[in-house]
Amino acid sequence: MKEKPDGPPERKNIVGRLYKKDDCMKKDARYTAAQALLRMESAGAYSNLTIDSLIEKNGLDAREGAFAAALFYTVLERRLTIDHVLAAYCARGLASLSKPVLQTLRLGVCQLVWMDGVDDYAAVSESVNLTRALGCAKASGFVNGVLRAFLRADKAVLPVKGGTAERLSVEYSCPVWLVEAWLSAYGEAAALRVLRASLGRPPIYLRANTLRVSAQQLCERLAAEGVAAQLAEPPAGCLLARGRVEPESLASFGEGLFHVQDRASQLCAAALGALPGERVLDVCAAPGGKSFTIAEHMENSGELVARDLHQKRARMVQCGAKRLGLSIIHASAGDAAVYDASLGSFDRVLCDVPCSGFGVIRRKPEIKYKPQKSVEGLPEIQYKILKTSTHYLKSGGTLVYSTCTLLPAENERVVQRLLDETNGAFNIVEQRVYTGEDTDGFFVSVLKKR
Numbered sequence: 001m002k003e004k005p006d007g008p009p010e011r012k013n014i015v016g017r018l019y020k021k022d023d024c025m026k027k028d029a030r031y032t033a034a035q036a037l038l039r040m041e042s043a044g045a046y047s048n049l050t051i052d053s054l055i056e057k058n059g060l061d062a063r064e065g066a067f068a069a070a071l072f073y074t075v076l077e078r079r080l081t082i083d084h085v086l087a088a089y090c091a092r093g094l095a096s097l098s099k100p101v102l103q104t105l106r107l108g109v110c111q112l113v114w115m116d117g118v119d120d121y122a123a124v125s126e127s128v129n130l131t132r133a134l135g136c137a138k139a140s141g142f143v144n145g146v147l148r149a150f151l152r153a154d155k156a157v158l159p160v161k162g163g164t165a166e167r168l169s170v171e172y173s174c175p176v177w178l179v180e181a182w183l184s185a186y187g188e189a190a191a192l193r194v195l196r197a198s199l200g201r202p203p204i205y206l207r208a209n210t211l212r213v214s215a216q217q218l219c220e221r222l223a224a225e226g227v228a229a230q231l232a233e234p235p236a237g238c239l240l241a242r243g244r245v246e247p248e249s250l251a252s253f254g255e256g257l258f259h260v261q262d263r264a265s266q267l268c269a270a271a272l273g274a275l276p277g278e279r280v281l282d283v284c285a286a287p288g289g290k291s292f293t294i295a296e297h298m299e300n301s302g303e304l305v306a307r308d309l310h311q312k313r314a315r316m317v318q319c320g321a322k323r324l325g326l327s328i329i330h331a332s333a334g335d336a337a338v339y340d341a342s343l344g345s346f347d348r349v350l351c352d353v354p355c356s357g358f359g360v361i362r363r364k365p366e367i368k369y370k371p372q373k374s375v376e377g378l379p380e381i382q383y384k385i386l387k388t389s390t391h392y393l394k395s396g397g398t399l400v401y402s403t404c405t406l407l408p409a410e411n412e413r414v415v416q417r418l419l420d421e422t423n424g425a426f427n428i429v430e431q432r433v434y435t436g437e438d439t440d441g442f443f444v445s446v447l448k449k450r
């Protein structure tokens with residue numbers, strides 16, 4: 001198939017409906033999803049902010065908004081799989097297509113394969129309409145032809161050339177380099193678990209504010225607010241919310257009865273083992289989830305110094321601590337890679353360092369498409385933060401180094417480097433990498449200072 005060059009948009013589509021660019025099409029779920037996908041092509045765009053703001057701007061009602069979001073996230077999550085399908089029907093290659101046409105085709109395949117409520121005829125004809133609405137009317141025949149060819153072939157997908165990594169890359173829409181890294185670090189079974197967990201709707205875990213309610217009482221309170229939740233312990237205080245929930249909109253959230261926090265993060269905070277009355281330092285604290293959980297373990301007694309590089313983000317911690325009534329948290333801005341003698345010494349230190357985030361792909365699918373090069377400098381920064389943090393730790397104190405990523409270079413190797421360069425000053429008490437489906441991907445290393 002050949003795409004014709006773009007020209008001025010035609011007014012009439014194949015089913016005879018009239019679209020003016022600025023009225024009815026703006027309110028359409030498919031148009032909104034396409035706009036959002038086009039915006040995601042600029043570096044640094046966040047999926048949730050992008051789609052939420054466009055749904056609001058385009059005035060979509062709840063049903064259309066949900067459809068736009070489903071289309072958008074499915075294409076974002078399945079992009080490599082979809083492109084493998086499309087490549088078989090675009091003789092000149094996908095790189096030759098204009099961006100709006102490519103996104104329209106991706107949305108078309110997405111509807112044909114994953115949207116059960118959309119029949120095949122509607123998926124094709126609406127894709128043709130969308131091509132016109134996006135100002136690419138001359139490509140509408142091409143879009144029609146590609147999607148119909150896929151249908152004629154019974155939605156057949158060509159076999160993938162290459163080995164296991166290439167096949168898994170297409171199947172789970174994950175870049176080959178990342179699949180290879182997981183295969184070599186964790187073996188095929190765990191890599192498969194990670195890949196499976198990277199797709200689909202993530203669970204929502206809550207952490208009960210144990211200063212105000214028990215986990216059981218929170219379950220009951222949530223039920224009264226129409227939210228089904230169940231205990232998900234260990235760790236103590238962890239709940240799993242069921243169904244489509246917006247926890248931050250609940251009155252119980254406003255009353256500071258819980259915060260939203262994945263189970264792995266709750267396990268990480270518990271691994272620090274903080275006790276009432278201690279001095280604890282969280283060097284990379286924003287938005288504050290782990291500081292909150294730790295302060296609750298400390299029964300709001302002692303001191304928790306929460307730092308973050310950015311003043312604005314430090315304020316987020318202070319704000320959350322206020323809502324939860326955690327007065328021992330003192331948040332301020334500071335660079336964790338630079339030693340600050342004014343902070344004094346601590347019983348425990350948490351180093352939850354900035355990382356590539358490959359453990360939370362299911363929450364932010366765009367993360368997996370980061371170029372490999374863009375994460376290569378992270379281990380050096382992480383090591384600097386870890387090494388600096390050790391200087392705050394009292395002898396006999398505990399330090400937790402953690403990331404929400406699944407790359408040994410940012411995890412085990414950073415910790416090993418510290419052990420190698422500090423002549424036996426630290427020993428590993430416990431070290432765990434979470435590759436399961438019931439938590440985000442996570443790494444936690446608990447170190448003790450001699």
Ligand SMILES: C[S@@+](CC[C@H](N)C(=O)[O-])C[C@H]1O[C@@H](n2cnc3c(N)ncnc32)[C@H](O)[C@@H]1O
Pocket residue numbers: 265283284285286287288289290291307308309310313334335336337352353354355385
């Ligand atoms: C993984 S997040 C921390 C999440 C946090 N611990 C929580 O549970 O909510 C990493 C944080 O490190 C901060 N950060 C990045 N570089 C930093 C630095 N050099 N010093 C201090 N904080 C830094 C980022 O702003 C980000 O908020």
